[in-house]
Amino acid sequence: MSMRRLFVLGVLVSVIVTLASLNVSDDADDDVTESDMVYEFDEGLLVERGSIEEADGSVQYDFYRDTCPEAGAIVWRTMKQIVFDHKNSTAQLLRLLFHDCFIEGCDASVLLDDSSGNRSAERQAIPNKTLKGFNFIDAIKEELEKACPGVVSCADIVVLATRDGIALSGGPFFPVLTGRRDGFQSFFDKAMAEIPRPDGNISETLRLFALRGFSERETAALLGGHNIGHFSCEFIQPRLSNFMGTGQPDSTIASDFLEVMRRTCSERNISSADDGGDAPSPMRARSLREFTKSMTYQKLSTSISSGPGFDTHYYQSLLRGRGLLFSDQQLMAYNKTAEVVKEYASDDGKTFRLDFARAMIKLSAFGVLTGSRGEVRLTCSMLN
Structure with a gap:
């Protein structure tokens, strides 16, 4: 069997496991059910191995299968309630993801607060002044920290939450890689110039x-x-x-x-x-x-x-x-x-x-940090 077929088979298994993990029962979330989610999977959605710059091969499908196996289900379950309570949450998260990934990659840099009061945080750049959805990321992070402290990165939460929100809003479901790390820097000047x-x-x-x-x-x-x-x-x-x-x-x-x-x-x-x-x-x-x-x-x-x-x-x-x-x-x-x-x-x-x-x-795989680069933030708005 060719390496391509082995890779596709492995990814398909990971995707099936991911989809199965999302089919969880939660009475509090029954207002929005999995029937609202449009599963549209095509082999053409698979990302070729080697198509993403990786530090040590640690970005992969179902990255948290051993360290936090319920991560995907927790994000999905929380997003169901968020989408039900906040009809515009998906658009807010999609914009948040775009502004994060477009500037130096998907590293959760846009989530960092400008706590020192200077102009270094891209969150304070004019194009980002009306970004919303930070509270949704914080809510999901809180749930993940209860289950798996210090394991799931904020950068991955942004991507997973947006993907699930799109599906819950009638858009396509698509597989995404996980294992991103959170960046140490924020890029005010680039956000000002390149959004x-x-x-x-x-x-x-x-x-x-x-x-x-x-x-x-x-x-x-x-x-x-x-x-x-x-x-x-x-x-x-x-x-x-x-x-x-x-x-x-x-x-x-x-x-x-x-x-x-x-x-x-x-x-x-x-x-x-x-x-x-x-x-x-x-x-x-x-x-x-x-x-x-x-x-x-x-x-x-x-x-x-x-x-x-x-x-x-x-x-x-x-x-x-x-x-x-x-x-x-x-x-x-x-x-x-x-x-x-x-x-x-x-x-x-x-x-x-x-x-x-x-x-x-x-887009969600652009400029990711992996391995020893970056960190897993305990609070998404600040460095550890």
């Missing part, structure tokens, strides 16, 4: 993703994560009247949709309350003012032939000139990404969901 902007053009967005090894297709797939969660009017309003100093609205907005956006995101919807939105939108714009209203691609889908959950409404909206962010609509400004948008919007969502899962596996 994609909501007003970024397609060239800049593709450049930032390409620097991390993502193709144009993978970039379009990852941006599809915007189909869940809320976009604060803070990100939308600058497109409506004086876009980039032109004195005119963004010309890429369909005329009928411009009126819809203006009705929701007018200047009068400004408040001192902080509703930064929870969709995985790339970056917080300037904000001395706060907007109390938001828009979602799921609500836009009521007039589109698309399902209510993790579906193709994001891409169908872009085809109609109804992108909420300029950077979203820019996918239609470049032939190659426009073709991907059309492909994802044209079927029942299977192509998008598979590509999204593959891209998420790749």
Whole structure:
């Protein structure tokens, strides 16, 4: 039997064990059941051995099978309750994962507090000011520490919680590697400079993703994560009247949709309350003012032939000139990404969901620390 087949067989066994461990009974969590989880597994989702830079081979499927065999079940069980209690939690965690992994890899650096009061923590960078979901990571960490003190890293918790949240929100289930370690550093300057902007053009967005090894297709797939969660009017309003100093609205907005956006995101919807939105939108714009209203691609889908959950409404909206962010609509400004948008919007969502899962596996494996590098934090917001 070839090494490839042996590897696939081994991983399949690990995935089956993982899925079985998730089918736990907990009366407190019966409001959200495993029937809500969409198991979509394909051999194409397997990560090739050697495709990830490893320090000593310690990142693997089911890493905690000996040291904390219930880790996956604990994360899943806790996430079931979180998703039931907080409908937008998946979008918040997806954005948190993206902002963590995009800057120097998936090392939980974005979770670190700026306890010294200086500007060194990336959590304090402008693009990260409206990140949410830290409390969910802390809640899961607390449960894991009860069962397996000092074993499961915060970096792994971010990845596992996001994966489970996506599945519980109607998205695909996909296998992820575990065994990440938590970083010692935080990267304020890089977070300021390299998180994609909501007003970024397609060239800049593709450049930032390409620097991390993502193709144009993978970039379009990852941006599809915007189909869940809320976009604060803070990100939308600058497109409506004086876009980039032109004195005119963004010309890429369909005329009928411009009126819809203006009705929701007018200047009068400004408040001192902080509703930064929870969709995985790339970056917080300037904000001395706060907007109390938001828009979602799921609500836009009521007039589109698309399902209510993790579906193709994001891409169908872009085809109609109804992108909420300029950077979203820019996918239609470049032939190659426009073709991907059309492909994802044209079927029942299977192509998008598979590509999204593959891209998420790749993103969650980016720049990981393993072996003796990093640590397993006891509290996710501070170093040991």
